[in-house]
Amino acid sequence: MSERNNTTIPEIATIEEIKDEIVEVKTFYLSFDGRKGGSPPEFKSGQFVMCTVFGAGEFAVSLPPSPENDRFHLTVRKVGKVTGALHDCAVGDKVGIRGPFGNGFPFDEIKGKNVVYVAGGIGLIPLRSSIMHVMQNKEKFGRILLFLGARTPQELMYQYNLKDWKATPGFETHVTIDNPVPGWDGETGFVHTLLKKKDVPVKDTVAFVCGPPVMFNAVIKELINIGIQEEHIISTLERHMKCGIGKCQHCSIGRTLVCTDGPVYTYRQIKTLGEQI
Amino acid sequence: MYIIKKGQVSRIAKELQKDYRMYGPVLEPETQQVMFTRVDDAADIDLGLPLPANPVKSAVFPHFERIMSYVYDRQDGKVDIKPDFDDAPKALFGIRPCDLTGILCLDRFFLGQEFVDEVYRNHRKNIFIVSQTCTEPFAQCFCVCTDSGPGAREGYDLNLTDLGGEYLVEAGSEKGKRLAEKLSLPKSDDSHMREKEKRIDRAVSLFGSIAKENKAWISRVVNRVTTGLIDEKVWEYIGSQCLECGACTYVCPTCSCFNIAEQGTGEDAADRMRTWDSCAYEGYSRMAGGHNPRKPVEDRRNKRFFCKLSYSQSKKYLRPGCVGCGRCAWVCPGDIGLPNVVTYIRREIQK
Numbered sequence A: 001m002s003e004r005n006n007t008t009i010p011e012i013a014t015i016e017e018i019k020d021e022i023v024e025v026k027t028f029y030l031s032f033d034g035r036k037g038g039s040p041p042e043f044k045s046g047q048f049v050m051c052t053v054f055g056a057g058e059f060a061v062s063l064p065p066s067p068e069n070d071r072f073h074l075t076v077r078k079v080g081k082v083t084g085a086l087h088d089c090a091v092g093d094k095v096g097i098r099g100p101f102g103n104g105f106p107f108d109e110i111k112g113k114n115v116v117y118v119a120g121g122i123g124l125i126p127l128r129s130s131i132m133h134v135m136q137n138k139e140k141f142g143r144i145l146l147f148l149g150a151r152t153p154q155e156l157m158y159q160y161n162l163k164d165w166k167a168t169p170g171f172e173t174h175v176t177i178d179n180p181v182p183g184w185d186g187e188t189g190f191v192h193t194l195l196k197k198k199d200v201p202v203k204d205t206v207a208f209v210c211g212p213p214v215m216f217n218a219v220i221k222e223l224i225n226i227g228i229q230e231e232h233i234i235s236t237l238e239r240h241m242k243c244g245i246g247k248c249q250h251c252s253i254g255r256t257l258v259c260t261d262g263p264v265y266t267y268r269q270i271k272t273l274g275e276q277i
Numbered sequence B: 001m002y003i004i005k006k007g008q009v010s011r012i013a014k015e016l017q018k019d020y021r022m023y024g025p026v027l028e029p030e031t032q033q034v035m036f037t038r039v040d041d042a043a044d045i046d047l048g049l050p051l052p053a054n055p056v057k058s059a060v061f062p063h064f065e066r067i068m069s070y071v072y073d074r075q076d077g078k079v080d081i082k083p084d085f086d087d088a089p090k091a092l093f094g095i096r097p098c099d100l101t102g103i104l105c106l107d108r109f110f111l112g113q114e115f116v117d118e119v120y121r122n123h124r125k126n127i128f129i130v131s132q133t134c135t136e137p138f139a140q141c142f143c144v145c146t147d148s149g150p151g152a153r154e155g156y157d158l159n160l161t162d163l164g165g166e167y168l169v170e171a172g173s174e175k176g177k178r179l180a181e182k183l184s185l186p187k188s189d190d191s192h193m194r195e196k197e198k199r200i201d202r203a204v205s206l207f208g209s210i211a212k213e214n215k216a217w218i219s220r221v222v223n224r225v226t227t228g229l230i231d232e233k234v235w236e237y238i239g240s241q242c243l244e245c246g247a248c249t250y251v252c253p254t255c256s257c258f259n260i261a262e263q264g265t266g267e268d269a270a271d272r273m274r275t276w277d278s279c280a281y282e283g284y285s286r287m288a289g290g291h292n293p294r295k296p297v298e299d300r301r302n303k304r305f306f307c308k309l310s311y312s313q314s315k316k317y318l319r320p321g322c323v324g325c326g327r328c329a330w331v332c333p334g335d336i337g338l339p340n341v342v343t344y345i346r347r348e349i350q351k
Helices: A081-087 A121-136 A159-167 A191-197 A213-226 A267-272 B010-019 B097-111 B118-124 B174-182 B190-206 B218-227 B232-240 B247-251 B297-309 B311-317 B327-331 B338-350
Strands: A011-022 A025-032 A048-053 A057-062 A073-077 A094-101 A114-120 A144-150 A171-177 A205-210 A233-236 A264-266 B002-005 B021-028 B033-039 B064-073 B078-083 B090-095 B127-132 B158-162 B166-171 B258-266 B269-276
Touching: A025 A081, A025 A094, A048 A073, A048 A081, A057 A081, A057 A121, A057 B258, A073 A081, A073 A121, A094 B078, A114 A121, A114 A191, A114 A213, A121 A144, A121 A159, A121 A205, A144 A191, A159 A171, A171 A191, A191 A213, A205 A213, A213 A233, A233 A267, A264 A267, B010 B021, B010 B090, B010 B127, B010 B174, B064 B258, B090 B097, B097 B118, B097 B127, B097 B311, B127 B174, B158 B174, B158 B190, B166 B174, B166 B190, B218 B297, B218 B311, B218 B338, B232 B297, B232 B338, B247 B327, B297 B311, B297 B338, B327 B338
Parallel strands: A114 A144, A114 A205, A144 A171, A205 A233, B021 B090, B090 B127, B127 B158
Antiparallel strands: A011 A025, A011 A094, A025 A073, A048 A057, A048 A094, A233 A264, B002 B166, B021 B033, B064 B078, B064 B269, B158 B166, B258 B269
16 A cells, blocks of 8 residues: 555645746746645755646646755646646645646765756756756765757746856856847857767766657767667656556557656656657 | 256346346347347347457447537637546346456456556446356457457456356355346256366367367467567568458457547537547558558558467466457458467468
């Protein structure tokens, strides 16, 4: 028997604050009604929850906050009926949360290594939790690099965090947008081209990659080109999900279920799943 | 073990009816089809009927059910959630060994993995199973290929075997034993057990002459399906015959994919419904925003047979996912019931 009591029936949370991130993407800060101080259930970086928007339905969403020292929040893009209904919610509204579910990032295995993050667009959302965790435990890791790509400067996620990250010593941030626009004096071009130009550590390096399929494939190719091994490339996958506990089977890829075996996989694992991503 | 006269077997059903909601095979008058369904009167159940058209799983995993309902009062900021789990005592009377094996697969899958499915656990809490030995196969049967018949070995509370003028009644649980004792059924002896074995042997020997429709030498293809070393053309051929109707998954005793959807009952109020789903449907893996990683029909067919026949999936059921009932071959408007798919794959291997 599982110990958690919210695997089937959601617990209630209140939206405390809503922040506009970029176009069609909002961050919802939540407090849990049934828990002391509104604090969330214990979770690991890289896990996800099932979020109920009352009257609309339920969707799976990754957890961007760090498990330590961070306000609990969900960052959600408006893509369909349920996420659209969440975007219509106001501060004070209630939502339901089941979870957390999934395996989480393998931090124990990557202690002492260099960490390279490569994110495309809103692919930064699921990686944020990992980035925050690594920043808060900097002494346990080697060099820390972030490569972030977006179509336009307006589509850069978590700009307020970016500012802090850029200012943090020992944290190398490289941001690029697809095409030059007036007022942008940073890098331009796709994010994978940036990897070639910059000094990326290869030995003892773990890369976290998340972004749309086209970007994902290009980045993987480039990372392998520069010599990073397939089992050291880590990504988190997304699937249509209904239950979150390995029963409804909608998230199956080959022999694994993304909700219980994933959502975090190494590229070596992803390659052997035998289905497209 | 016990004996009951053939004309008296309904005594068991009638006794069960006092405490359980009854399910069993009945002949539907309108369609003349055998259906496994809920009955109000245990006397309607007919043990002599052939395999029901629908699987027994609907008793523990209904086609359509409410798992919770909620009302959200946005003004007051109050959410009232009511879980709705069905834990009513149910008796499944006269089910065949293949269907019983299907239930055991579902048990292992829903209850035996990392998480326990609460909805299923409640359904399963208080179930009384009376299975019956198949003393003759039906035309579509191939349970001898899948090791799930013609006699049941485990999972029943009572098992009935037709010995001619009487039924041998075997108790498989304390619950079953108590019921048999309550009815003061006479004890059986060794000769009855020997007669049962004889009848099972006879049933197996009849597969060659009666169960001609399907053969599925599953053990020959498990390795190929698991490793994926099957020519893409075979899947394309199979996919080209799939009408994406989902019937095979609905009649399969072990298919357990479900969908969850809210059915509105008012403003910000809804019933959360759980319904059967099918990997044959295009929307099965389509995500919000439209990306569908499993769009081509052959990829979706590939998935179903991987689920039934691969070694990795067998680990979840502790046996292959096919129980040899032959229903998928019955209902498929194409020609890709599981036995045929096995044949296509074998043909390719032999080449």
